[in-house]
Amino acid sequence: MLNVIWLLLLATGIVVAALNGNIEVVTEAALGAAKGAVEVCFDLVGVMALWLGIMKIAEKGGLVQSLARLLRPITVKLFPSVPSHHPAMGTIILNLSANMLGLGNAATPFGMKAMQELQELNQESDEASEAMCTFLALNTSCITLIPATIIAVRFSFNSANPTEIVGACIFSTAISMVIAVYLDYWFRTKSRWRKK
Amino acid sequence: MLHTLLSLVSKWAIPVLLLVVPIYGYFKKVPVYEAFVEGAEEGFTTAIKIIPFLVGMMVAISVFRASGAMDYVSMILDPITSRIGAPSEVLPLAIMRPMSGSAVLGMATELMRVYGPDSFIGRLSSVMQGTTDTTFFILTVYFGSVGIKKYRYAIVTGLTADITGFLASVYICNLLFR
Numbered sequence: 001m002l003n004v005i006w007l008l009l010l011a012t013g014i015v016v017a018a019l020n021g022n023i024e025v026v027t028e029a030a031l032g033a034a035k036g037a038v039e040v041c042f043d044l045v046g047v048m049a050l051w052l053g054i055m056k057i058a059e060k061g062g063l064v065q066s067l068a069r070l071l072r073p074i075t076v077k078l079f080p081s082v083p084s085h086h087p088a089m090g091t092i093i094l095n096l097s098a099n100m101l102g103l104g105n106a107a108t109p110f111g112m113k114a115m116q117e118l119q120e121l122n123q124e125s126d127e128a129s130e131a132m133c134t135f136l137a138l139n140t141s142c143i144t145l146i147p148a149t150i151i152a153v154r155f156s157f158n159s160a161n162p163t164e165i166v167g168a169c170i171f172s173t174a175i176s177m178v179i180a181v182y183l184d185y186w187f188r189t190k191s192r193w194r195k196k
Numbered sequence: 197m198l199h200t201l202l203s204l205v206s207k208w209a210i211p212v213l214l215l216v217v218p219i220y221g222y223f224k225k226v227p228v229y230e231a232f233v234e235g236a237e238e239g240f241t242t243a244i245k246i247i248p249f250l251v252g253m254m255v256a257i258s259v260f261r262a263s264g265a266m267d268y269v270s271m272i273l274d275p276i277t278s279r280i281g282a283p284s285e286v287l288p289l290a291i292m293r294p295m296s297g298s299a300v301l302g303m304a305t306e307l308m309r310v311y312g313p314d315s316f317i318g319r320l321s322s323v324m325q326g327t328t329d330t331t332f333f334i335l336t337v338y339f340g341s342v343g344i345k346k347y348r349y350a351i352v353t354g355l356t357a358d359i360t361g362f363l364a365s366v367y368i369c370n371l372l373f374r
Contacts, residue, residue, distance in 0.1 A: 048239030056235025
């Protein structure tokens with residue numbers, strides 16, 4: 001699946017550029033993006049270190065565990081394959097809360113940490129586990145209570161009411177979240193059934 | 197009123213976390229600085245690990261975007277999406293949304309500059325921006341950090357969530373703002 005998408009993006013881009021007669025943009029875009037990707041990762045290094053450092057303090061103090069305990073009734077249902085006392089549960093909740101508050105730069109480090117903890121439970125090491133798929137379904141569709149960036153943009157263009165879109169955002173993310181969770185559940189049961 | 201409250205929360209969230217967590221840890225007798233450094237070290241290795249995955253994905257997306265292929269995709273989809281009440285101006289936004297967060301923020305900003313934040317296009321692009329997520333970036337980075345190469349059904353789920361989010365945004369904006 002990913003192989004096809006990757007190839008399709010690359011090949012369509014190159015063919016269209018050739019047909020349009022501006023093949024030179026391909027070289028520029030490819031080399032620029034390769035350099036840009038590394039810059040993104042280096043920008044992440046500092047932020048990752050900061051948040052995972054803070055999280056380690058919270059973990060050793062027992063804060064992450066109590067947060068996980070609080071939301072256990074829900075997480076147990078969403079992640080049946082993860083033992084209910086596993087540390088991944090706490091990290092997943094931290095990631096989703098950061099997402100909800102619109103703290104993108106804190107959400108990514110927590111998310112990667114959660115993936116590492118889920119990977120410890122994963123026997124097939126280069127194939128995504130069920131819990132990982134559920135986590136990413138939640139993550140990519142997660143409700144944002146405070147879409148801070150877009151409010152700031154609206155404010156800067158002198159909107160009469162920069163926050164009027166918040167209700168509409170919550171409505172449509174809620175719908176996409178329900179669909180994602182349901183679809184994930186459907187795929188999970190289907191793939192289990194196939195394995196039997 | 198709501199704006200002041202929300203901007204207050206987003207302004208204070210991080211400082212409060214940075215204050216509360218270490219103080220809490222200190223009272224729980226955690227060696228706070230040593231714990232911080234221990235966690236920070238993990239952050240460094242994880243960020244380095246995702247480089248090859250991100251290079252691969254960003255190169256393909258960037259070539260696709262620069263070539264102008266997106267204009268053709270918009271042209272094909274426009275007859276369908278205009279029927280459900282989505283102006284053709286916001287289509288590139290919907291197509292690029294799963295691939296590149298920064299590109300889409302740039303596009304949304306441009307639409308708001310041209311049409312105004314309180315126009316239908318301005319409001320719809322704001323809602324779309326706040327609704328969906330950069331699915332490809334998240335999948336690449338999250339799976340890359342643990343070396344997962346087979347994503348199974350996660351791509352389909354993520355992209356369906358994006359499409360649903362787009363359709364729901366169009367629906368609610370037509371209902372509220374048209």
